[in-house]
């Protein structure tokens with residue numbers, strides 16, 4: 684099945700966003716993303732990559748426009764409902780990983796399942812077992828699983844963050860510059876692991892990076908430097 688025959692996961696139309704206090708409004712290109720589709724999001728600093736990701740994650744709401752995740756209009760939801768939707772359906776890998784420092788590796792990975800029943804229900808046969816499978820698939824060896832995450836290398840922490848995002852089969856995985864702290868070998872290996880895990884679960888993927896050399900690993904590229912329109916409002 685090609686990507687275009689898969690169900691639509693994200694649909695964004697006429698999105699505009701203005702940060703509080705900013706003198707300009709960002710107008711984003713329309714976007715449609717299917718299950719199993721992997722999008723590389725690039726663009727110069729300040730072009731709006733993190734802003735778009737923040738809207739896709741339901742952390743920020745657009746000023747104008749329509750943003751749907753599957754059959755749900757994010758723009759019509761309260762903050763609480765968006766938080767719930769994110770916990771139930773999304774996997775987010777933040778630039779700084781946002782792991783919980785006092786929890787072990789395995790407890791960090793199963794955390795999303797403790798915050799969301801639907802997610803726990805999709806982690807088969809159990810969150811603990813899926814966490815183990817994901818960690819093994821992402822080359823986090825068993826001797827590390829009970830360690831606090833603060834005692835891991837940056838590359839290991841990043842793979843733990845990836846396993847945490849993927850547990851319970853999210854329909855959309857958002858990754859914000861997750862490879863920026865890695866050398867070229869670890870970056871390529873991480874990217875392969877992330878993409879193969881998304882493929883295994885059928886998730887759509889939006890991956891933000893400055894590094895244009897990564898684009899070939901994705902189905903398509905959206906360059907916000909060429910497509911975002913900035914309108915001065917002050």
Ligand SMILES: Nc1ncnc2c1ncn2[C@@H]1O[C@H](COP(=O)(O)OP(=O)(O)OP(=O)(O)O)[C@@H](O)[C@H]1O
Pocket residue numbers: 702703705726727728729730731732733734735
């Ligand atoms: N918290 C904020 N408050 C006000 N303006 C912001 C805020 N975050 C971003 N902006 C502005 O919004 C625009 C888009 O920024 P954004 O962080 O989305 O770009 P980016 O492409 O992710 O940049 P980078 O590659 O440097 O991370 C920029 O003009 C930026 O200055």
